[in-house]
Amino acid sequence: MASFCALAEATSPLIVRYPLVKNVNLYKNQSAYFHELFKLALDNSGIDYKLEYVSVPSLPQSRSAKLIDQQVYDAHWMTTSSEREAALLPVRIPLLKGLLGLRVGLVRQENITLGNKVIQSSDLNNFRVGQGHDWTDTQILQANNIEVVKAASTVTLYDMLRKNRIDYLPRSVIEVQSELEVAADPDLMLEPDIALYYPQAVYFFTHPDNIRLNNAIKTGLETAIQNGQFDTLFNSYFAESLKQANMDERRIIRLRNNTLPFNTPLETKEYWYAEALLSSQKNNAG
CATH class of the missing domain: 3.40.190.10 (Periplasmic binding protein-like II)
Structure with missing residues (x-):
C-alpha cells in the first residue's frame, strides 16, 4: 500500500x-x-x-x-x-x-563628489549614512564599524536626504532606479564612484x-x-539597471556579512x- x-x-x-x-x-x-x-x-x-x-x-x-x-x-x-x-x-x-547586497548611494547634488573621499569603509564615517532601523543592512553596516542614522522607512530616509539630515543613502542596485523615478526629485542622484558590497x-x-x-x-x-x-x-x-549604475566604473568596497547562515554557497562564484x-x-x- x-x-x-x-x-x-x-x-x-x-x-x-x-x-x-x-x-x-x-x-x-x-x-x-x-x-x-x-x-x-x-x-x-x-x-x-x-x-x-x-x-x-x-x-x-x-x-x-x-x-x-x-x-x-x-x-x-x-x-x-x-x-x-x-x-x-x-x-x-x-x-x-547577490545584487540585493550590491549597494549604490543616493546623494544630494551638492555631494556628488562624495565618493572621491571614500577609499575604505571607515571613510564613510565622515558622512551621515542612512538606513532603516530594523533592516539587516543596518546590522551589516554597523558590524563593519560604519555609523548609521536610522529611520522607520525608505520614504522617511528619502525625506531625510532631501532635508540634509543624512548625506548618503545606500540602496540595492536593482531598487534604486525605480525609487528615483518615484521620488522625482532632481536634487537627488546616484553618487557615481563607489559601491558597497556584501553577499546577501x-x-x-x-x-x-x-x-x-x-x-x-x-x-x-x-x-x-x-x-x-x-x-x-x-x-x-x-x-x-546595472548598465545605468555604471558598475564597471565603480570602486567596490567589500563588507563582511556575519548574518549569513554558515552553509550559504559562497564558494560557488x-x-x-x-x-x-x-x-x-x-x-x-x-
Missing part, C-alpha cells in the same frame, strides 16, 4: 500554490521576476505540475514565512537568515545573484515537509543555469554577480 501511494505521488501532477501579491507598485519589477523565475524552475524540473495562485496583499517577508509554515501556500522568495532556514526549507541558489542571498523557500517541491525547484534552477535560461531572464530584468566585478577589478589592478 505504501509503495502504491508513493507511485501515485510520483506520477500525479504536483499542485503548487504560489502567492500572487495584489497592488504591487514600487517593486513590481522584482515581483514579476521572481514569479517568472519560479515558473521557469518548475518548467525545467522534469515534473508534471499545476500552478495555483493565492491572492495576498503586499506583506513583509516575516508574514510570508508564517503563511508557508501554515501551508496557506507552498513557496515564496525571501531573504535568507539563520532563523528563517531553521523554520523553512531553502533552495540555496541565490535568485538575484534571496532564495525560494518551502515548507520543511514539502521535499518534492523543494527538490523540483532546485533541479529546475540548476537546469536553467546550465541551459542559459536563468541568465537570459535575469538580464532581461536587471541588465539595464557563478552564483554571485559582484564576485565577477571584484575579480575583474583585481585583475585590472594587477
Whole structure:
C-alpha cells in the first residue's frame, strides 16, 4: 500500500500554490521576476505540475514565512537568515545573484563628489549614512564599524536626504532606479564612484515537509543555469539597471556579512554577480 501511494505521488501532477501579491507598485519589477523565475524552475524540473495562485496583499517577508509554515501556500522568495532556514526549507541558489547586497548611494547634488573621499569603509564615517532601523543592512553596516542614522522607512530616509539630515543613502542596485523615478526629485542622484558590497542571498523557500517541491525547484534552477535560461531572464530584468549604475566604473568596497547562515554557497562564484566585478577589478589592478 505504501509503495502504491508513493507511485501515485510520483506520477500525479504536483499542485503548487504560489502567492500572487495584489497592488504591487514600487517593486513590481522584482515581483514579476521572481514569479517568472519560479515558473521557469518548475518548467525545467522534469515534473508534471499545476500552478495555483493565492491572492495576498503586499506583506513583509516575516508574514510570508508564517503563511508557508501554515501551508496557506507552498513557496515564496525571501531573504535568507539563520532563523528563517531553521523554520523553512531553502533552495540555496541565490535568485538575484547577490545584487540585493550590491549597494549604490543616493546623494544630494551638492555631494556628488562624495565618493572621491571614500577609499575604505571607515571613510564613510565622515558622512551621515542612512538606513532603516530594523533592516539587516543596518546590522551589516554597523558590524563593519560604519555609523548609521536610522529611520522607520525608505520614504522617511528619502525625506531625510532631501532635508540634509543624512548625506548618503545606500540602496540595492536593482531598487534604486525605480525609487528615483518615484521620488522625482532632481536634487537627488546616484553618487557615481563607489559601491558597497556584501553577499546577501534571496532564495525560494518551502515548507520543511514539502521535499518534492523543494527538490523540483532546485533541479529546475540548476537546469536553467546550465541551459542559459536563468541568465537570459535575469538580464532581461536587471541588465539595464546595472548598465545605468555604471558598475564597471565603480570602486567596490567589500563588507563582511556575519548574518549569513554558515552553509550559504559562497564558494560557488557563478552564483554571485559582484564576485565577477571584484575579480575583474583585481585583475585590472594587477
